[in-house]
Amino acid sequence: MALNESKTSADRFQQMLDKLKSLDFRITPQRLAVLRILAASEDHPSAEQIFEKVRIEFPTTSLATIYKTIVLLKGLNEVLELGFPDGCNRYDGNRPFPHPHVICTGCGKIMDAELKSLDGLKEEIHKKTGFRIQHHRLDFFGLCQECQETM
Amino acid sequence: MALNESKTSADRFQQMLDKLKSLDFRITPQRLAVLRILAASEDHPSAEQIFEKVRIEFPTTSLATIYKTIVLLKGLNEVLELGFPDGCNRYDGNRPFPHPHVICTGCGKIMDAELKSLDGLKEEIHKKTGFRIQHHRLDFFGLCQECQETM
């Protein structure tokens, strides 16, 4: 399997769990729930959406706990944060590395995308600006096929 | 001159002013000040930074006026908003169309960049996802040359 290829939900869950264990973070039911949801989600959930899902199993969970877990996972590079200026950040626990996204301006859907030539762009930017590039963010905004038909 | 090539500050100012006039928006001293600052800035100022500059000339100006002017210009596609999730949005009045940026993670500097192959990427994304792409956002994060030397 290629490095960047998607793994099964169970694989990602185990991977994140192993990371937490290896660094001696405590394994709590709330953290396990967040891990499971992140590993299983293909739709880039928001903190609020994760919160609602966790609450089904653990109704006393606080939103602060969701945020604290996300901050932890971000620091361990186990979740990718897609920050948006309107204050609705979204999270990707399956591919926790920079990659292009396609965002529907009609329904808000966010999909992963792949582009071969991105490494070339990074090199081009480095040569032009002298910057030592660390990471990037690439979003395409437009109408998905469904929204094209209804608009 | 190529379409996307940068124009002089005076050209951009006149262009924005003409747009406002042609649509019968009122030409106020505050708006003129914001236009001048946006047209002259190469460093992608924040609303607060624009506010401070306007206040030198018009000390009674309100921050709300800055935001209202920015919203107006955004709607007329005369300024590009670079929204960031930490709530420090930046504005580009010189190239009010999507284009790549290089952002220094050391000093926060934001520079424009150019990439030939972006249109190709848009086409590639369209073919893969079926999305009708409207606009995009591409940021590269890394260390600028100065920050590389001091870190």
Place this chain on the structure above:
DNA sequence: TCTTTATGGATAATAGTTATCTTTTAGTAA
């Protein structure tokens, strides 16, 4: 079972932006 201390829960605080409301003024016509 006991102890320690990281973590959870509840909620206050933060900050950029937007909304609201009143006052002022740009643009126009007499």
Place this chain on the structure above:
DNA sequence: TTACTAAAAGATAACTATTATCCATAAAGA
């Protein structure tokens, strides 16, 4: 120049996702 009117300015309250704070709880190891 003056008067009129609607748009814009100014002041400030409201909004909201996220972060910080603080105390209670429970995970992990002995």
